[in-house]
Every structure is written in C-alpha cells, then in structure tokens.
Amino acid sequence: MVSTLADTYIVRPAVQEDVEQVFALISVSQLHWLGMVTMTLDELRVLWSSPEINLATDSWLVFSAQKEVVGYALMAHTRHARLSIRCSVHPAYLEDGIDDFLLETAEHWAQQQVPLAAPDVRVTLQAYAMHENKAWLKALERHAFQPERTFWRMGIELETQPTAPSWPENIRIVTATPDMFHAIYEADEDIFQDHWGFISQSYEEWSRWMVKRADFDPSLWYIAMDGKEIAGISLCAIERDTDGWIHVLGIRRPWRRNGLALSLLHYTFGEFFKRGIHQVYLSVDAQSLTGATRLYERAGMHITQQSSHYMKELRGGKALGTQTLAE
Structure with a gap:
C-alpha cells in the first residue's frame, strides 16, 4: 500500500508553537468519537517536552488548504524497541487517506529504529485505539496491526x-x-x-x-x-x-x-x-x-x-517489559 495526499495538503513536522492547534484537533476528534475530551492541553505539552521526543524528526502535521491542522502523528520509543504512534485525523477529512499516509510514514520511521535496538530484543510498532473510533481501528487493520491487549476505563x-x-x-x-x-x-x-x-x-x-x-x-x-x-x-x-x-x-x-x-x-x-x-x-x-x-x-x-492495544511486529526477539507474574 502506497498512500499519497492531494496537493492541497501541506505536511511538515510540529513545533512547540503548534501545540494549541493540535490540541484543538485532538479535542474535535475525541468529541466526535467519544462525546468527551479525555486529554488536557497540559498533558499534551508535557508529552511534547519529553527528552525522548524530537518533534523535528518524530512528528508530522497535515494542514488543509485553509491552513487548518487536520492530521497529526507523534512517534515515541522505548529503547528503540517499543515504538508507538499517536494519531488524530479531523472527522471532516476521514475520506482523504490522511490516516493511511500517517501510518505509512510512521512505519518508515519505525524501520529506521530497528537497527538501533539491542540485537536480541523484539521490535514492535504499537498504537492504542478507542473502540468507538471506527476509522482508526479500520486503518490499523488495513496496515496489518493486530489487537494484543484490551484496556478499560x-x-x-x-x-x-x-x-x-x-x-x-x-x-x-x-x-x-x-x-x-x-x-x-x-x-x-x-x-x-x-x-x-x-x-x-x-x-x-x-x-x-x-x-x-x-x-x-x-x-x-x-x-x-x-x-x-x-x-x-x-x-x-x-x-x-x-x-x-x-x-x-x-x-x-x-x-x-x-x-x-x-x-x-x-x-x-x-x-x-x-x-x-x-x-x-x-x-x-x-x-x-x-x-x-x-x-x-x-x-x-x-x-x-x-480501548485496544494494537501491535505490528517489525523484528522478532525477546519482548521488553513484564509479560507474566513469574517475571
């Protein structure tokens, strides 16, 4: 699968000054799917300030022709082995392939992390999806992500x-x-x-x-x-x-x-x-x-x-983190 965006869209990395626009996008998406906003602006600011995240290399914003942020993805990693994507797409733009574009871009980023992980460690790309967000669930499944764990609020x-x-x-x-x-x-x-x-x-x-x-x-x-x-x-x-x-x-x-x-x-x-x-x-x-x-x-x-924790294996090996109580 190779996804492209219409020429009317502009894609660039996020900068700190974009945080309020991105929070507005996340809020619109969550209100559409959940009927409530589960993240705060402060939490987003804390996330973006993590020393493990470099916005210039680990994020992408998609702007509409009206210069509105309509797509967002942020990558993070733990020891270059547990890789994760956070993604939001404006509900008015769900038919434009933005989620597929961001997932493909994320997978390319993830492949670059694989050689940086310890050689015996399993490398996976992971994402969370609220069960109400049907568009994101379908996008993950199109890209061969598999549900691995369920979480409840x-x-x-x-x-x-x-x-x-x-x-x-x-x-x-x-x-x-x-x-x-x-x-x-x-x-x-x-x-x-x-x-x-x-x-x-x-x-x-x-x-x-x-x-x-x-x-x-x-x-x-x-x-x-x-x-x-x-x-x-x-x-x-x-x-x-x-x-x-x-x-x-x-x-x-x-x-x-x-x-x-x-x-x-x-x-x-x-x-x-x-x-x-x-x-x-x-x-x-x-x-x-x-x-x-x-x-x-x-x-x-x-x-x-x-919500479900979805995973796509990029390289086999020993999983990071606790798997059973015996550990």
Whole structure:
C-alpha cells in the first residue's frame, strides 16, 4: 500500500508553537468519537517536552488548504524497541487517506529504529485505539496491526457516602509531602513490576508526568503506611473540576491479599465524595496479571469505555517489559 495526499495538503513536522492547534484537533476528534475530551492541553505539552521526543524528526502535521491542522502523528520509543504512534485525523477529512499516509510514514520511521535496538530484543510498532473510533481501528487493520491487549476505563457514580474502609492492622493513611516523593516513586516502581508491559523509568521521567503536571495536588495522593514503610499508594487528581481520577492504585507484595487494596479504594472514594466529586474513574488492563479488575468490580465500578492495544511486529526477539507474574 502506497498512500499519497492531494496537493492541497501541506505536511511538515510540529513545533512547540503548534501545540494549541493540535490540541484543538485532538479535542474535535475525541468529541466526535467519544462525546468527551479525555486529554488536557497540559498533558499534551508535557508529552511534547519529553527528552525522548524530537518533534523535528518524530512528528508530522497535515494542514488543509485553509491552513487548518487536520492530521497529526507523534512517534515515541522505548529503547528503540517499543515504538508507538499517536494519531488524530479531523472527522471532516476521514475520506482523504490522511490516516493511511500517517501510518505509512510512521512505519518508515519505525524501520529506521530497528537497527538501533539491542540485537536480541523484539521490535514492535504499537498504537492504542478507542473502540468507538471506527476509522482508526479500520486503518490499523488495513496496515496489518493486530489487537494484543484490551484496556478499560472504569467508573463509579458516588450517589451516597461510600463504604468506610476497614484497615488491616498497623496501617495508617497520610497524604504526600515533597520529602516523600522519591519513596513514592520507588513504591510505584515496585508495585508495577507485576503489571503487563512494565518497564522501569527514571525518577526524573516519573516526576515529569506525576509531580510536574498542572493539576498535581499532593493532598490527593493517599499513602498507606506500615510504620515507616509504604504499603500502598493511591495517586489521584481532579480533572475538568468534576471528575476524580485515580491515576495509580497499588499495593506492594508483602501487604497484598489482606483487604488493603479495597480499603484504600473505599478511602479514596470517600475523600472525593467529601470534595463534592461524585464521578470517579481509573484505567486498567482488562487482563490484569494481578486481578485488579475483580477488585474494582467488587468496589462497584463498571466499564465506561474500552480501548485496544494494537501491535505490528517489525523484528522478532525477546519482548521488553513484564509479560507474566513469574517475571
């Protein structure tokens, strides 16, 4: 398949000054397919400022004859082996082959990464697709991407006071303070070694996403302590002034299977309820290695949206990241 765009389109790399135009495109696309915008402008700015991304070589914008951004793709990589594409196409231009053009351009970029990866490592090109976005799903399938994993957004409507937590012995809850941030990072890394696809990241990268974001509020980070040790974490935020988000919830191995996870979840619901936040969401791997989906269902959460992780293998080898609990 070789895709070309009409001469009326202009293609060039993104620059930082384009971020608001691209966010407008993403918003229009998400509103069309999902009925809501799931990304914030600050999140896009953080993404574009990643030291691993060079906009000049890793991005493409498609402009219409009216100089409107109608297509966008951004590439990223982990160790040149786990390659990913983020893509948006304006819903009014879905018939013009922009998605095919961007996917072919992305695959050419990806092939250039293959020799840079360690020789024994599997190299894949990956993309996420919301199930509602039928055009993107079809485009991925046309380019021989295969669905590999399903992810759920789960939510709960807190109409009444949530169930009170029942804490295991010796557990106390504190909110985060700056002197705890590095220890919270270490707990996060420890916990998520048991999650599919996990690859360790530096404290600087973690803090760039978790601490330096515009909506960061340490009073919404709930830390379960056993003496001086962190047993579990619930790292949350309020988005769009109405939605509670649990970005990270996890328990370290020595404290699992004693009810702490459910208690921490109930506590988090209660804290949101106190603030007048009645819609609470989180994202989870539908085939979670630790059975997290069962916990969330027991707490009364339900699936509100589904997405798939699509993959195209470019070279065989050992997969990066956690694949099973045995690892």
